[in-house]
Amino acid sequence: MPSSQAVTKPRPATLVRHERRKDARPGELLAAALDLFVEKGFAATRVEEVAVRAGVSKGTLFLYFASKEELFKAVVRENISGHFPQWNAEFEAYQGSTPDMLRYAMTLWWQQQGSSKSSGIAKLMLSEAGNFPELAAFFQQEVVQPGHDLIRRILQRGVDRGEFAPIDKKYSVYAVLAPMIFLQLMQHSNPCCFDATDPVVPEEFLAAHVQTTLDGLRLRPSSPASDKGSRSV
Amino acid sequence: MPSSQAVTKPRPATLVRHERRKDARPGELLAAALDLFVEKGFAATRVEEVAVRAGVSKGTLFLYFASKEELFKAVVRENISGHFPQWNAEFEAYQGSTPDMLRYAMTLWWQQQGSSKSSGIAKLMLSEAGNFPELAAFFQQEVVQPGHDLIRRILQRGVDRGEFAPIDKKYSVYAVLAPMIFLQLMQHSNPCCFDATDPVVPEEFLAAHVQTTLDGLRLRPSSPASDKGSRSV
Amino acid sequence: MPSSQAVTKPRPATLVRHERRKDARPGELLAAALDLFVEKGFAATRVEEVAVRAGVSKGTLFLYFASKEELFKAVVRENISGHFPQWNAEFEAYQGSTPDMLRYAMTLWWQQQGSSKSSGIAKLMLSEAGNFPELAAFFQQEVVQPGHDLIRRILQRGVDRGEFAPIDKKYSVYAVLAPMIFLQLMQHSNPCCFDATDPVVPEEFLAAHVQTTLDGLRLRPSSPASDKGSRSV
Amino acid sequence: MPSSQAVTKPRPATLVRHERRKDARPGELLAAALDLFVEKGFAATRVEEVAVRAGVSKGTLFLYFASKEELFKAVVRENISGHFPQWNAEFEAYQGSTPDMLRYAMTLWWQQQGSSKSSGIAKLMLSEAGNFPELAAFFQQEVVQPGHDLIRRILQRGVDRGEFAPIDKKYSVYAVLAPMIFLQLMQHSNPCCFDATDPVVPEEFLAAHVQTTLDGLRLRPSSPASDKGSRSV
DNA sequence: GATGAATGAGACTTCATTCAT
DNA sequence: TATGAATGAAGTCTCATTCAT
Missing domain, CATH: 1.10.10.60 (Homeodomain-like)
Incomplete structure (x- = not known):
């Protein structure tokens, strides 16, 4: 079982063709x-x-x-889960405010995953997981779990630092996740359901959602019960 | 030389039960x-x-x-497109305000389609349309097109009656559609991506979205047009 | 096993429709x-x-x-072998010369069989007999054998009456049969092999062959060895 | 719910012998x-x-x-149509008289095709062309057409060189073809229709037919054109 | 007698996987 | 290491024949 964790390294163009191909x-x-x-x-x-x-x-x-x-x-592993060590490290070391951190996380996700072919893999799992239980378990363990954990840690940091209200974490994770899932779908689905519209600008879409989410999460000095719909996604 | 006698093949007169329920x-x-x-x-x-x-x-x-x-x-046909005549007739005859009409449409959709297995069919098409072009064309023609048309007619009614601002229709159709697509996915996808959260209550989710959409659509007495991207869903 | 030897009898058109259909x-x-x-x-x-x-x-x-x-x-049985009793009887009672008899036999065959769909059955057996041995045996017994017998009896009559030379009978039977088989094929085969020609007039074709055959069969007062090709079909 | 795992299916490592003879x-x-x-x-x-x-x-x-x-x-292609280039070349280069050429063509045909299994393919097409239109078109184009063309060229050569009377070509092609078709059938059909006779010697049968055909085709010094139907094979 | 719904063996074709070279 | 020929289970669809009504 070749572990193939080998994230493709750029290679000097000087090598003999055959040798290059062999290793590649x-x-x-x-x-x-x-x-x-x-x-x-x-x-x-x-x-x-x-x-x-x-x-x-x-x-x-x-x-x-x-x-x-x-x-x-x-x-x-090559395209998604292999990046978690780096992501985890990066956010472990993050210095700014947690709202900024969340915004950065979403931006980074879009740049590295959402806008790339990787997002097609996640979309594919939505459809086929039922037919391939072993793959589903693997994906759950290698991608979904670490992803949720990472988001949860970010949220926890916000709570710990007094930036976010100490709300239910499972629910909040999902609030962060929802637009990501939605964009993955839009990127890779049958045009007939999505594309016949004005193109949604993913960056704007994400920004709006993050803002909404932050509004919901933010620790407010004195909050009268004024939230209603904003929390439901 | 396998001498065939290929046709005559006496069948053992064992138990063969003809249930004989053609109509069912x-x-x-x-x-x-x-x-x-x-x-x-x-x-x-x-x-x-x-x-x-x-x-x-x-x-x-x-x-x-x-x-x-x-x-x-x-x-x-049985589960989705066959209902369009009835739906079309129902909304043709609708008497109330268009915002109410839209709310009713979403409620009806959820009751009759979104919450049923039918929504699994739409979800399936997102994944497999690419591999079965003939089915994709059929679905586009029998479901997507009539659905868009119906939504468009509702929106146009709102504009004609002075209830909605005369905004771009393609875009608005999509704004109505997005939460429906999202719910269909949530209903029928690998739990690992969705269900590990507090259950989203579909009715509330829909209600919130309709409200947001209506806010965006509503004809306002004096609106300094200062929002644009934020409206994108 | 309904023997269905029932050669379709024309039926007075006065009967009730349902009854007619039932028996028919x-x-x-x-x-x-x-x-x-x-x-x-x-x-x-x-x-x-x-x-x-x-x-x-x-x-x-x-x-x-x-x-x-x-x-x-x-x-x-209905279209071919069922006719043998009548044919046998008819030729049993034939009064004229044997050459005339043979000419008559060929003419009758063309009128009743060769030009009809029946000839398609014989052609079909040429192709499919190998795949359906039981049908082949049946056809051999019910059609080929009686047919050969009938021809053989005619030829024997010619020999007995001094009209034909006492030549090998199997061979002669075949000489009579060959053009019949050929015509059956031409009637029912893929046009590309036959029809792209001036239409062969079956009656003339048969007449010519019968004449040739009779030439070969006829008892000649004094025959020097002058036959060569004419006998080989 | 038969959980599929539909793809992975370990194979028992039993005896599997890869004969490995690609070229053969x-x-x-x-x-x-x-x-x-x-x-x-x-x-x-x-x-x-x-x-x-x-x-x-x-x-x-x-x-x-x-x-x-x-x-x-x-x-x-392997057994029939692939040989046309060679045949065409051979007859293009033929030097002798056209009657000799025709005799040679028939002899060659019998040796290479008529007496081989190839002739069974042609016989098969007679029966099944109707049920497989695409095969019929292919056969017509790859075999029948080139075959007719080749015969036609031979006949035309005879006419051009003053060896044959300038008769209708379609008809003559057919005259040449008829015995070939007949022999193909005899080779591959249900014995009951043919073999119960003295065996027809195909070479003699062909020779006789060629002779007859040549008699019909030959340019005669003074021929009061009085035969017509008798020429039809 | 008449019907036609139901059966199931068997046909062609695909494709993940193996393994001798 | 690399190949690609070979395998065979499995999938869709056909059709002669049966039998309850």
Whole structure:
């Protein structure tokens, strides 16, 4: 089981072609797999097509990945869960206010994930998780859990520092998550349901949602019961 | 030389029970198909499983539906598009204010569609449309188009009666649609992404969204047009 | 096993419709089956299509014919082998010269069989006999054998009466048969191999062949060895 | 709820022997297919049986031929139409008299095609063309058309060189073709219709027919045109 | 007698996975 | 390490035949 945690490192263009390709195989396979999984879904993607797009034979793919499911897991690690150590470290060290931190987190997410093909993987899981329980468990453990944890830590920091009211955390995590899920869907779904509209500008959409969320979370000096709809997402 | 005699194949006169309920069959098959399509998606649902769940054999299914795709279309007609005539008529005859009408439409939608298995079909199309172009075209024509049209007519009524500001219609249709799509997903997606939160109460969620939308749509006596992006959902 | 030897008798048009249809069922089924077997072959003809063309249900067909093969046999009896008693009787009683008799036989064959759909059945057997050994045996017994016998008796009569030379009979039978087989094929085969020509006039074609055959058969007062090609078909 | 895990399916590591003879496979499959198509016809031949006879599994066949129809086309190309370039070249370069050329053509045809299994393919098309229109079109284009063209060119050469009378060409083509079709049938049809006779020696049969045809075609010094129908084969 | 709903073996085709080279 | 030929279970759909009504 090749762990393939090997985040593609840029490589000097001076190497001999054959040698370059040889070492790059797993990365090329992962890139091809990402493309195809996002484009057609997990079940509808054929491993042979992945291999062909990566310029290798079907047999070679199985040399690096024990099965189609392992290939998928590697794609998830390469493109999503592999980034958590860095993200966690980055936010562990964050110095500014928590509202700024949350805004930054959303911005970073959009730049690194939401706007990239990675978001197609998350969207795919929404659809196919039911048919592939093992993948669902893996995704839950490697992506959903750490993601929730990270958000929860940010929120907890806000509470601890007196910036946020000490509200229910599960609910708040979801409030942060909702627009992300929504954007992932919009990016990768059948045009007929979304695109026939004025294009939603994702950055603005996110900004608005973060603002709304912050409004809801912020510790207010004296708050009469004046919130109603804003909390329900 | 395998001498065939390929046709005559005497059947053992064992127990064969002809249930003989012609009129009930299509409905039972459609119900089973709806269940399974929603549960596993179109591609991952096997026709034989549909047949078995309906209590008949594989061949019987093809007595009523010419192919798996036709079965799916029939499910869509039975559960979604077949209701449009009634909906259209109902809203054609609606007497109250347009804001009330919109609220009523959303409530009705949730009761009849959003909260039912039908919404799983729409969710399924988001994922699989790309792999089944003919189904995508069918769904676009039979569901998406009429749905957009109906919403558009409601909005136009509001504008015509001076209740709504004459804003861009495509955009407004989408503003109405967005929460519906979101709820459909929440209903039918991998729990790991949604349910690990306080349950969102769909009715409240919808009510809040309708209220927000109405705020945006309402014709205001004197409005210094100073918001733009924030309105995007 | 309904023997269906019932050569369709013309029926007075005075009877009640329902009653007429009831008694006519087997005949209508046989007619439909003949059409379809000739048109598409045995294996490619679906029993349901036969039933539909006859205006009855699939179940009714199996009421009259135990299987698709039995249906085919009934078609053969109805259209071909059922005529042998009459033909045999007619030629038993023939009074003229044997050459005339042979000419008459060929003419009769063309009128009653060669030019009719029956000839499609014989052509069909050429193609499909290998796949349906039981049908092949049946056809051999009910059609080929009696046909050969009839021809052989005619030829023997010519020899006995001193009109034909006492040549090998098997060979002569074949000489008579060849053009019949050929015409059956031409009638019912893929146009691309035959029809792109000046139409062969079957009657002339037959006449020429009979003449050639008679030339070969005729008892000649003094024959030096002057025959060569004429005898080889 | 049959939880699928639909993809991963560990295979017992039992005996699997990869024969590994890529280059030989297509030929072996084509040979097996030729045998079976000739023996049972197109529709009645099962691809699995072809594969088994070639010593491979069902899936392997589809590695080389995209469908049963493509397999059939490949058989036709391999055994019949692929030879046309060579035949055309050979007759383009022919130096002798046209009557000799025609005799040679028939002899060559018998040696290479008529007496081989290839002729079973042509016989098969007579029966099944109607049920497989795409195959019929293919055969017409790849075999029938070039074949007619070749014969026509030979006849035209005879006319041009003053060896043949300038008779209608379509008709003459057919005169040449008829015995070939007849022999193909005799080779591959139900014995009951043909073999119960003294065996027809195909070479003699062909020779006789060619002679007859040549008699008809030959330019005669002074011919009071008094024959017409008798010439029709 | 007549119907037609129901059956299920079997056809073609796909594709993840294996393994000799 | 890399290949790609080979496998075979599984999926969709067909159709002769049965039998309750």
